[in-house]
Amino acid sequence: MIIVLKPGCTDSQREEFIKDLEETYGVSVNTWVGAQSTVLGLIGDTAAIDIDNIGANEIVDSVKRVQEPYKLANRKFHPDDTVIHLPGGLSIGGKQLALIAGPCSVESKPQITEIARRVKQGGAQFLRGGAYKPRTSPYAFQGLKEDGLELLQEAKAETGLPIVTELMSVRQIDLFLKAGVDIIQVGARNMQNFDLLRELGHLQTPILLKRGLSATIEELLMAAEYILAGGNQNVILCERGIRTYETYTRNTLDISAVPILKRLTHLPVVVDPSHAGGISWLVEPLAMAAVAAGADGLIIEVHNNPKKALSDGAQSLTPDQFDHVAARIKKAAPLFGRTL
Amino acid sequence: MIIVLKPGCTDSQREEFIKDLEETYGVSVNTWVGAQSTVLGLIGDTAAIDIDNIGANEIVDSVKRVQEPYKLANRKFHPDDTVIHLPGGLSIGGKQLALIAGPCSVESKPQITEIARRVKQGGAQFLRGGAYKPRTSPYAFQGLKEDGLELLQEAKAETGLPIVTELMSVRQIDLFLKAGVDIIQVGARNMQNFDLLRELGHLQTPILLKRGLSATIEELLMAAEYILAGGNQNVILCERGIRTYETYTRNTLDISAVPILKRLTHLPVVVDPSHAGGISWLVEPLAMAAVAAGADGLIIEVHNNPKKALSDGAQSLTPDQFDHVAARIKKAAPLFGRTL
Amino acid sequence: MIIVLKPGCTDSQREEFIKDLEETYGVSVNTWVGAQSTVLGLIGDTAAIDIDNIGANEIVDSVKRVQEPYKLANRKFHPDDTVIHLPGGLSIGGKQLALIAGPCSVESKPQITEIARRVKQGGAQFLRGGAYKPRTSPYAFQGLKEDGLELLQEAKAETGLPIVTELMSVRQIDLFLKAGVDIIQVGARNMQNFDLLRELGHLQTPILLKRGLSATIEELLMAAEYILAGGNQNVILCERGIRTYETYTRNTLDISAVPILKRLTHLPVVVDPSHAGGISWLVEPLAMAAVAAGADGLIIEVHNNPKKALSDGAQSLTPDQFDHVAARIKKAAPLFGRTL
Amino acid sequence: MIIVLKPGCTDSQREEFIKDLEETYGVSVNTWVGAQSTVLGLIGDTAAIDIDNIGANEIVDSVKRVQEPYKLANRKFHPDDTVIHLPGGLSIGGKQLALIAGPCSVESKPQITEIARRVKQGGAQFLRGGAYKPRTSPYAFQGLKEDGLELLQEAKAETGLPIVTELMSVRQIDLFLKAGVDIIQVGARNMQNFDLLRELGHLQTPILLKRGLSATIEELLMAAEYILAGGNQNVILCERGIRTYETYTRNTLDISAVPILKRLTHLPVVVDPSHAGGISWLVEPLAMAAVAAGADGLIIEVHNNPKKALSDGAQSLTPDQFDHVAARIKKAAPLFGRTL
Structure with missing residues (x-):
């Protein structure tokens, strides 16, 4: 950490400040006058020093972090x-692209099993589907909850596809473990729900952590x-x-985040082209761009009847459309050092 | 809700779509060809209709909501x-401006009681102070937790100031009730932690709901x-x-949100000039602007030793600075139809 | 255009408003009560109606445009x-990917001719290079101006590469025509310099129009x-x-804009991965993503000595790095229906 | 300027880099190992050093500017x-608040003279009105141009109010001088039209420089x-x-920019509450907030018939509404050390 002091600062102010820094944070301080x-x-x-607090001192002009504030996520310390x-010999983060597909919400047994069967056929290795749904409106469909988890288990039993589903509250953790959820998703709105993150840190279940609506890359890593x-x-x-500010799409896919994250961290990076654009015809080009930019996988919304979906219909592909996208990805993967 | 159909849409497609709408949502549909x-x-x-799902239908060109999706928060239905x-005859939302002040974090008994005493003297009617702190880094000070709540109770006992403090997880609700927290704060990062909001809906304790980092005004109301x-x-x-995108300030105070919220909803609106700017010398002009724009109150960070604060020192006022701001607010209040 | 009137609006207010609309704008109005x-x-x-003016009428609740406000740029009216x-049998917008490369600024004869030679060898069909440079600071290098145009002509004479260079003012138009500039670039900061756009509309020289720093897709089309x-x-x-708000990159590449623009308009769409990221090691993944998303071409900064470049060194590739990127693009192009 | 080198950098690399810096930029370099x-x-x-170019060197980890890149605008060097x-003993930037009012566009002689008369009566000291209008659409009303300038001169002759009007191109400068425009406005879309700024630098006419749509405070100062x-x-x-990202208002008024600019620069700062919100009923609270935050003046759109305005009707006040706002400002001014 580099601290620039203000021109007017006296020697004794500087000495006192340095003593403070050494005592409070256990660091040693080099001075260059x-x-x-x-x-x-x-x-x-x-890492534990609050950069703003340093800046609060009246003799400080500016502060600059030289080292990243994240350690365990940092590729510098974990190059591989x-x-x-x-389960099933699958992996995320290696040579094989991960293809996660399924409906926004689990709606019924025929719906989820039919979609699971179809996305598996199309090439997906994982089934996504929401049992608990974060909805802007308290009056909108909030998911089938426990019944949804059960239906996902049944779809997994039938197809063998591991399940990816979103957990919204610490109160649901036991339920998710009991239901054998293979990958627990933390939604964008909960990316800085720190109590939830802390409790998930005590599990061994893989966590799919979505970037917050306006989180920086550094905040995602933190x-x-x-x-x-x-x-x-x-x-x-x-x-x-x-x-x-752009309103044509629901969100703006930050495609640069893919190569940047791959450089800063050793963790796998997947892309969700469905939520990024919010429009079904954008899924294909955004999925191709994600693979080209180096993503380790994709998570794509597929619904057997998008126009009657209980949520996010506008961005869901039909199974036929998914087949088409998956086939293109399969063909492109080797060019980017991947297999599907 | 107004739905514009695409030019090429046939009569039978339209009829089927209308039947669908009526059956699925229990609405009646007027058609204008x-x-x-x-x-x-x-x-x-x-209110429960997902506008995106309507848009997923291939015959739909665009959809427009005519009525706001919020009802209970809507001033149209609750004009007053x-x-x-x-407690103590205080109120928020009436003629009297609410002045909430205190440190970012509760750090020790002398710290919180000294600050409580000083802000009361300066004109604050409420004491703020964080016992549980949402921090970007897992390595940063996370608050004194239960001990912090206890220290707040003691400061309240000594000064009579009702307490405002942030709750981060559903697991803390009982603790907060037991500790007699007067106003429970929901932080910006939890604004769309829907499970938390739902549980707080079952209490009677007032909730101070902070706008999310990039929440729209409508999302805040939802x-x-x-x-x-x-x-x-x-x-x-x-x-x-x-x-x-502006980096000079930590955030950009959306001053327009004050009069807009006052028009759209009957709920009280307070402004936090400390977090908005992130710089102590900005607190005063932003506080004055908030009052001028019609805010019902202010929540201001005050620390007896900002440069040694364990969090958010850069934006904290000293008690003397707070006295000065409070005096200016007091003088300005009548001009804007308020008292302090 | 759909106008929703407020509930309280009287019959005579409505009639008067409709008469106004018909007289002012020459439209006919259908009413649905x-x-x-x-x-x-x-x-x-x-197209000429200002949506905000309609909304200024006190009986109007909201206004919605059904038709896009752009006509000549609209793919609906120009499907191909x-x-x-x-010159030289080259084209932009067809099956062939356009590869435009060169330094941010023209700095000297050896610099521009050496780079021109090298990028041509690497596969570029066009030479970019700034003679007039828009710089945030009046004290920064502003380009070689007329001398720069001359050096570009010389580089073109030697390599045969058509020239792409930025024009900053209406006063430079004659000079650019005289210098035989093949493609005139309008920079992001001038995207809404309407007087400049209007004058460029009277030329036949192709215009490379860069999207403004925070322009919407619709504003770019307008x-x-x-x-x-x-x-x-x-x-x-x-x-x-x-x-x-993301600060890791200079800007955020809006990769979705590529497929969206290709759908909304018949005009060619190229991507500038150098300015988008502002970091040289990001150019390659962003370039690949752009091709995968359907871009018609790329404009890439190349400098023979980036660390001594007079502008934008941080985002420039060396000629060797450019060779590598160009080779990868060449290999990937057929997968996306293109040739290079 | 502080440059942090990468850990792996060798002594000879460092020495070579330092020599380069000293030769290229004429600075001396202190080293702290x-x-x-x-x-x-x-x-x-x-000030002339491009921070990105320094960062392009492979041995550089990060660069930080210690001094602001603006000098003449910097309050440090011009404290007063x-x-x-x-004309008329008026001033902007002193104790007296500047009140600039008038229509978005000059539309006709009766319109502009009637509005001029009314805003003067209400307390305005300056008349604004657009003769040349930057419009998103080439099909929208572009202003009366030269005729508009003439009508403004007539309105000035009748009321004595100095004129503020927008110039869009270097080609209009002579015309504006001839028309005796008192204050030349540079619109948000031209804030970084550097050739225009440079030519305006050779005049003595005051320039009202609007902040760009997404300009940082530093870019505005540059x-x-x-x-x-x-x-x-x-x-x-x-x-x-x-x-x-907020869509309720046309733009988001950055009220913090007022006290920040007042601290960083000695130049006067005015606020445009009409364009900021884009909604007429927001003008009053935003105007009050601007005065409370320390603005030196306000520029407000007033139209005698907003619903028939040729541009920006939605945000214009009627003369009666303006009277009301001006009266409130007059009353509030002394509280903020101003007069009106």
Whole structure:
């Protein structure tokens, strides 16, 4: 951490400040007194230091973090890719692209089993489907809840596809474990629900952590750090579009986040082209772009009857459309060093 | 709700679609067939209809909501201001401006009692202070937790100031009730933690609901609607700055949100100039602007030693600075139809 | 255009308003009186109607445009792709991917000719290079101006590569025509310099129109419409990243804009992965993503000595790095129905 | 300027880099070799150094500007407020609040003279009105142009109010000088039209420089610096709302920009509450907030018949509404150390 002091700062103010830093944070401080400004360099573990608090001191002109505030998620300290192993010899983060598909919400047994069968046939290795749904309106369909989890288990029993489904509250953790959920999704709105992240850190179940609506890349990594710090090393990051001023799409897919995350962290990175655009005809080009940019996988909404879906119909593919997209991805994958 | 159909849509497609709408949502549908486009008008309760699902139908060109999706929070149906009554004859939402002040985090008994004493003296009617702190980093100070709640109770016992403090998880609700927290704060990062909102809806304790980092005004009102729909009518909205591209300030105070919220809803609206700007010298002008724009109150961070604060020091006022701001607010209040 | 009237509006207010609409805008108006609201449908040419002015009427609840406000740029009226033909049998907008490469600024004769030679060898068909540079600071290098144009002509003479260079003011138009600039670039900061667009509409030289820093897709199309309306049909759109809250990258590449623009308009769409990210190691993944998303071409910054470049060094590739990217694009192109 | 070098950097790389810096930019460099990182401090005039170019060097980890890149606009070097003197003993930037009012567009002689008369009566000291109008659509009303300038002169002759009107192109400068425009407005879309700024720098006419749609505060100051560097010291900055994700308002008024600009620069700062919100009933609370936050003036749209205005009707006040707002401002001004 580099601290630039204000020109007017006296020697005794500086000395007192340095003593403070050393005592409060257990760091050692190098001082460089220049002609115009004085610069302090903090050596030691600065991850826990609140940069704003340093800045609150009246002799401080500005503060700059040199080291990233995340450690366990940092590729610098873990150069090799994390590969998350799942039932049935599947994995996320390795050479094989992960293809996760299914409806926004689980709606009925015929719906989920039919979709599961179809996406498996199309090439998906994982089934997604929401049992608990975060909805902007309290009056909108909130998911089948426990019944939804049961229907997912049945679809898994029939197709063998591991399940990815969203958990909304610490109160649902036991239920999810009992239902044998293979990958627990943390939605964008809960990305900084720190109590939830902390409890998920005590599990071993892989966590699919979606980037918050307006989270920075660093904040996403810090949210992952909460889970990793608890002991759960199985974190999959998901870019799903960020909020911008553009209104044509629901969100703006931050495609740059894929190569950036791959560089900053060893964790797998998947992309959700369905939520990013919010429009079904955008799923295909965005999915292709994600693969080209280096994503480890895709999570795609598929519904057997999008126009009657209970949620997110506008962005769902039909199974036939999914077949088409999956076939294109399969063909493109080798060009980007992947298999499907 | 107004639905514009695509030009090519056939009569039978239209008829089938209308039948669907009537059966699925229990609305009645008026049809207007124009020379170029056909427009449908839905009559009945459309609040639960997902606008995106309607748009997923291939014959639909666009959809427009005519009625707001929030009902209980809507001023149209509740023209009079909601005034929330608190112990000691205090209220929020009426003629009296509410002044909530205190440190970001409760750090120690001397710290919180000293600050409580000083802000009361300066004119604050409520004491804020975090016992549970949402922090971006898992390695940063996370608050004194239960001990913090206890220290707040002691500060309240000494000064008589009702307590405002943030709750981060459903698991803390009982603790907060037992500790006699007067106003439970829901932080920006939890604004769409719907399970939490739903549980808070079953309490009678007033809820200070902060606007999410990039929540729209409508989303803030829908989050309030979750609490109201559960039966808790005591919701106070808080504008605390939104995330934009501007980096000079931590967030951008959306001052327009104040008069807009006052028009759209009957709920009280307070402003947090400390988090909005993130800089102590900005607190005063932003506080004055908030009062001028019609806010019902302010929530201001005050610390007896900002440069040694364990969190958010950069934006905290000293007690002397707070005295100065409070005095200016007191003087300005009558001009804007308020008292302090 | 659909206008929803407020519930309280009287019959005579409505009649007067309709008469006004018909007289002012020469449209005919269909009225649909529903149980709760009254809806008006405007028939005729509504492109010139200012939606905000309609909304200013106190009996109007809301207004919605059904037709896009752009006509000449609209694919609905020009279903076939526009292919722009350039010297040497080159074209932009057809099956062949356009690869435009070169330095941010023209700096010297050896610099520009060396880079031109190298990018041509790597596969570029066009040479970019700035003679007039829009710089945030008046104290920064502003380009070699006329001398830069001359050096570009010399590089073109030596390599045969057509030139793409930015024009900043109407005062430079004659100079650019005299210098035989093949494609005139309008920079992001001038996207809504309407007087400039209007004058460029009177030329036949192709215009590469960059999306403004925070322009919506519709605003970009409306800017193109200014040029098209003047008679110049040779407009190439360029997505170069938009401004968001994320600070890791200089801008956020809006990859969705590529397929959306290809759907809404017949004009060619190229992507600038150098400015979008602002980081040289991001150029390759973003370039691949752009091709995968359907872009008609790429514009890439290449410098023979990026660390000594007079501008934008941080995002420039070396010629060797460019060779590598170009080879990958060449290999990937057929998968996306293109050749290079 | 502080440069942090990467840990792996060798002594000879560092020496070569330092030599480069000294030769290229004429600065002297202090080196501080720490245990973990090496920090360079540049001394001298670093305003012209492109921070991105420094970052392009492979041994550089990060770069930080310590000094602001603007000099003439910087309050550090010009501590006293700039007060701009105008005909009739008027001034902007001093104790007296500047009240600029008038229609978005000049439409006819009766319109502009009637509005001029009314706003003067209400308390305005300046008349605004657009003769040249930047419009998103080439098909929308583009202003009366030269005739508009003439009508403004007539309105000035009748009322004595100095004129503020927008210039869109360098080609209009002579015309504006001839027409005796008192304050030349540069619109948000032209804030970074650097050639225009440079030419305006050669005039003495005061320039009202509007903040760009998504310009940072620093970019606004750098745009002002272009004008100041040319020799024209009469620059008035105008906050008019920035582009964010919120759709309820046209733009988001960045009220914090007012006190921040007042701290960073000596130039006067006015606020445009009409464009910021885009809604007439928001003008009053935003105007009051602007005064409370320390603005030096306001620019407000007033139209005698907003619903028939040729542009921006939705945000215009009627003269009666303006009277009401002006009266409230007059009453509030002394509280904020101003007069009206």
